[in-house]
Amino acid sequence: MARNTLQSTGVIKGFNQQNGRSELAYHHGNLRAELVATGRSLLEKDGPDSLSLRAVARAAGVSQTAPYRHFTNKEALLADIAKVGFEEFSDALRHGVDGVPTVKAVGPLQAMALGYVDFACSNPEVFTLMFGSLIADKSAYPELAKASLDSYEQLQEAVGDRLSSDDGQDYPVQTGALAAWSLVHGLATLMIHNGVGPDAPSKQERAAFVATVARVLETGLGQ
Structure with a gap:
């Protein structure tokens, strides 16, 4: 499927070659809200010290760079x-x-x-x-x-x-x-x-x- 077709659906999927699994790299429209909800869940479960953008990305099933589209730190x-x-x-x-x-x-x-x-x-x-x-x-x-x-x-x-x-x-x-x-x-x-x-x-x-x-x-x- 062409990249512009993927973009028109609002979802672009990447592939993690290291472990061979696909992951959601960009979810158009509501990724920010999903990251906030995921971050809140991690905060409530493990406290603030364990929270990081990388941890949120892993828990949300998105690429490590995806959160930086919305949050500087x-x-x-x-x-x-x-x-x-x-x-x-x-x-x-x-x-x-x-x-x-x-x-x-x-x-x-x-x-x-x-x-x-x-x-x-x-x-x-x-x-x-x-x-x-x-x-x-x-x-x-x-x-x-x-x-x-x-x-x-x-x-x-x-x-x-x-x-x-x-x-x-x-x-x-x-x-x-x-x-x-x-x-x-x-x-x-x-x-x-x-x-x-x-x-x-x-x-x-x-x-x-x-x-x-x-x-x-x-x-x-x-x-």
Whole structure:
């Protein structure tokens, strides 16, 4: 089959002469997304130290050079994984009580705290990547920076709504948002790294614990 015909199908296959097996060298259109998904799987399985573009290429079944069409280095791949993480994280903040039918009548901040901690506990390696120092300068990746800011603005908006209902509050929304973020992020970090909370909890038990802690936050913001 002629090369231009292969290109028109979106797939070009190469042949690895060393081991005699064919491998996908270029998958037009969605290779980047496939590499991000593969990289995330490796990150979640083995941690960041074992992650490399070569390892991702092997796991994805593509040529060793294929990832470099989309990522200049490992950090660029990590930035895309973190961006996807923040997008999912924002969705989790919006739907904090979904799937937890036993937790009823929670306030907006409690619901957001549930989504925050549930995401962290369900995706500990990605969560650590998102907020850690593996990506030296997140501002170097505009899409990642935007996804990160979008999630924080959700929290700030929820705090602003809470404070607007209290005529006695005498500090700015930004201060309240920082206090809320510090508490909820600290709780999430302690739960995934230090085992704080119920022993081997079900999702409902974890949600009930987080809702109780978040209730303290909402009470404090109202004083």
